[in-house]
Amino acid sequence: xxxxxxxxxxxxxxxxxxxxxxxxxxxxxxxxxxxxxxxxxxxxxxxxxxxxxxxxxxxxxxxxxxxxxxxxxxxxxxxxxxxxxxxxxxxxxxxxxxxxxxxxxxxxxxxxxxxxxxxxxxxxxxxxxxxxxxxxxxxxxxxxxxxxxxxxxxxxxxxxxxxxxxxxxxxxxxxxxxxxxxxxxxxxxxxxxxxxxxxxxxxxxxxxxxxxxxxxxxxxxxxxxxxxxxxxxxxxxxxxxxxxxxxxxxxxxxxxxxxxxxxxxxxxxxxxxxxxxxxxxxxxxxxxxxxxxxxxxxxxxxxx
Numbered sequence: 001x002x003x004x005x006x007x008x009x010x011x012x013x014x015x016x017x018x019x020x021x022x023x024x025x026x027x028x029x030x031x032x033x034x035x036x037x038x039x040x041x042x043x044x045x046x047x048x049x050x051x052x053x054x055x056x057x058x059x060x061x062x063x064x065x066x067x068x069x070x071x072x073x074x075x076x077x078x079x080x081x082x083x084x085x086x087x088x089x090x091x092x093x094x095x096x097x098x099x100x101x102x103x104x105x106x107x108x109x110x111x112x113x114x115x116x117x118x119x120x121x122x123x124x125x126x127x128x129x130x131x132x133x134x135x136x137x138x139x140x141x142x143x144x145x146x147x148x149x150x151x152x153x154x155x156x157x158x159x160x161x162x163x164x165x166x167x168x169x170x171x172x173x174x175x176x177x178x179x180x181x182x183x184x185x186x187x188x189x190x191x192x193x194x195x196x197x198x199x200x201x202x203x204x205x206x207x208x209x210x211x212x213x214x215x216x217x218x219x220x221x222x223x224x225x226x227x228x229x230x231x232x233x234x235x236x237x238x239x240x241x242x243x244x245x246x247x248x249x250x251x252x253x254x255x256x257x258x259x260x261x262x263x264x265x266x267x268x269x270x271x272x273x274x275x276x277x278x279x280x281x282x283x284x285x286x287x288x289x290x291x292x293x294x295x296x297x298x299x300x301x302x303x304x
Contacts, residue, residue: 006138008120008126012047014123026040030188035193049150049152053152055153058153062091065238067242068082069081069082069270069287070243070245081217081218082220083143087145087275095147108153110150111149111150117148121146122164123160125164180212180214181197216289219270219287246270254287257283260272271283
């Protein structure tokens with residue numbers, strides 16, 4: 001597909017397997033209840049096309065670069081990375097238009113789907129899991145945005161199987177060494193998401209007292225395990241594709257947690273790029289923590 005995108009169809013009956021797998025992991029304690037409640041419980045596995053028509057889910061994997069917010073703190077500058085996978089508005093519009101064009105010739109229809117996309121991408125063979133539980137895609141590493149749509153395309157016979165793990169993960173260990181929070185354990189493959197910085201800085205409220213200020217490295221999410229991964233060397237996701245440069249006033253208002261309506265246009269655009277519209281307090285908290293951590297550890301001032 002265009003620009004290195006990868007795609008696959010999943011027949012809708014296969015979704016029952018994915019739903020059962022998530023439930024069994026929850027019941028076994030492999031997925032924490034708070035993580036399930038925040039990220040997994042609201043998926044909708046029922047096809048909107050009902051039983052009358054064959055239906056499927058179209059999964060699209062789009063390689064994507066990172067964005068950067070340049071902040072003026074008065075006494076110094078601060079660069080804050082928005083990692084790849086947080087969605088630029090342009091990419092969503094482009095992907096929706098692309099899918100519409102693909103399906104229009106066949107008279108098929110589509111609508112957005114809210115589903116566990118990592119599981120679907122892994123079981124359709126689009127990507128393989130790394131030790132950090134993040135998928136890697138050929139030619140793009142882990143810096144890929146996943147989206148899905150319900151379609152009325154008959155996808156019976158499409159590729160489907162158990163999720164696969166990268167072979168090199170058996171002897172690498174780069175991501176486990178890079179994690180400052182001890183998310184990786186020896187007794188299971190799943191990471192402890194309750195300790196993951198991405199999970200912590202996507203949720204509202206104060207950071208836990210045990211969190212090392214040095215661990216903050218991005219405006220949202222976390223890049224430490226992915227930056228350490230050999231699969232991510234030289235891929236598009238290493239590039240800064242969008243830059244938001246804020247003056248002192250815009251920086252101050254963003255750090256104060258002003259809503260999008262009260263922010264200068266460039267600061268409001270940065271908020272949207274981090275997928276935090278309506279959650280300005282979260283981005284403000286993360287940026288303050290990042291600034292504090294880098295004031296304590298100035299050697300990290302130019303790191304992502």
